Amino acid sequence: VERDERTAVRPDPENRKNYRFQLQGPNAMAVLEVAMGQTPPDLKFFHMARIEIAGVEVRALRHGMAGQPGYELFGPWKDYDTVRNALIEAGKDHGLTLVGGRTYSSNTLESGWIPSPLPAIYTGEALKPYREWLKANSYEAKASIGGSFVPDSVEGYYLTPWDLGYGPFVKFDHDFIGREALERMAGVPQRKKVTLALDNADVMRVMSSALQKGERAKYMEFPSAVYSMHPYDAVLKDGRTIGVSTWIGYSANEGTMLTLAMVEADFAEPGTEVTLLWGEPDGGTRKPTVERHVQTEIKAIVSSVPYSEVARDSYAEGWRTKQTA
Structure with a gap:
């Protein structure tokens, strides 16, 4: 191969x-x-x-x-x-x-599929042999993380099936690798996957900052504003982190910037106002895709996932259909 x-x-x-x-x-x-x-x-x-x-x-x-x-x-x-x-x-x-390859990454914003969970292999003795086996050019070795969300350890980036919207498929009627870990998680409150519709005026403010001298927000690329292999941005409510955004980009069909996120259940109701903390702390990391910038908050509305009504109503029966946030 x-x-x-x-x-x-x-x-x-x-x-x-x-x-x-x-x-x-x-x-x-x-x-x-x-x-x-x-x-x-x-x-x-x-x-x-x-x-x-x-x-x-x-x-x-x-x-x-x-x-x-x-x-x-x-x-x-x-x-x-x-x-x-x-x-x-x-x-x-x-x-x-x-439509070209650049549209590929924007489709997922409408359909609600999160394509970027970080492989949960960087900690734990059980996976130590696997980490030692990996080569320097492996996916896991080269994976980059970006965004405003910075947890205390790499484990803070790990996502669960409930984060990704796959909770209904977690069944404990058979044995499988990771069952014990999921059983421990199943009894505690879980975050819910949502779509965030970013405020158009705030998005324009971020974009227009590139046309001035002095402080500038992190540049927003179109149609995909993702600038690392695994994007993680903090979702805030009244200044407190209540979730994480993992994918961001522009939907031509909807005429707005969307992100896929997971938030605490109390804030998952469609119509809830939150903010997305855009940009990395301390002026940005040293990744080649990150220019010097300042962080800024972008107003957002919690919305259904999938955002696209077609995806909710027309997909084959599964996690996407007939769901709200």
Whole structure:
């Protein structure tokens, strides 16, 4: 097995080994059927199959990123143009739109999936052999943490199934690794996953600070304002930390900046006013993606998760559907 590293860490950043396409939306299956010349395989969620498009083999992962069944398609880079052109041609009569890779990270803000939990491997004797086995270029070794939330230890960054919205799936009717730890957690109050809709005026204030001399807020990139592999920003109520925001970016569909967060249950009701502490303490860390800046609070409204009504009402029955914050 040979890894195809992300561009930023690849020794030869201009040469990819594999391509990856997302075919998503209400007409994804119809487009794929035309591209394949036959009915796509009926796969369960997150199952895979090998299919053929334009005479080349393609690996297909069944999932959904837009409230409908979709596919992640990938294969060797030499087949990039062949597969891409076939998909574009197949989508002409089905409203296929090329939206680019930068939209990939914004979709999760609407659907409510948190993509960035820190691997909980950095403490404990049980995982010491694993840490010693890891190499310097492993994901865990290179993972960066950023944001205004700074706990007393790395364990403060660890998230639970309840934080991520997976609490209903925690069952103790069978044995599994980590069961005892989850049983200890199950009896105590848990944070609830929510969406935070940031105040437009405050967002504009943050962005406009870049157009002046003197103190500036942390720069907000579009559509994804994430500047570390694992973002953690403090969510405040009357100056007290009541939760953590883990993903932030712009939704073109909703016309606002959203974050995915988990907050104490008493503050999880939609409509609750909170603030997001934006920027790192002490002028910022030494990460290459962090310029010197000052922290600032951004007003936010606790909102439903998923934020998108389509995702709440149209996804297959699961943690996303029919939920409020």
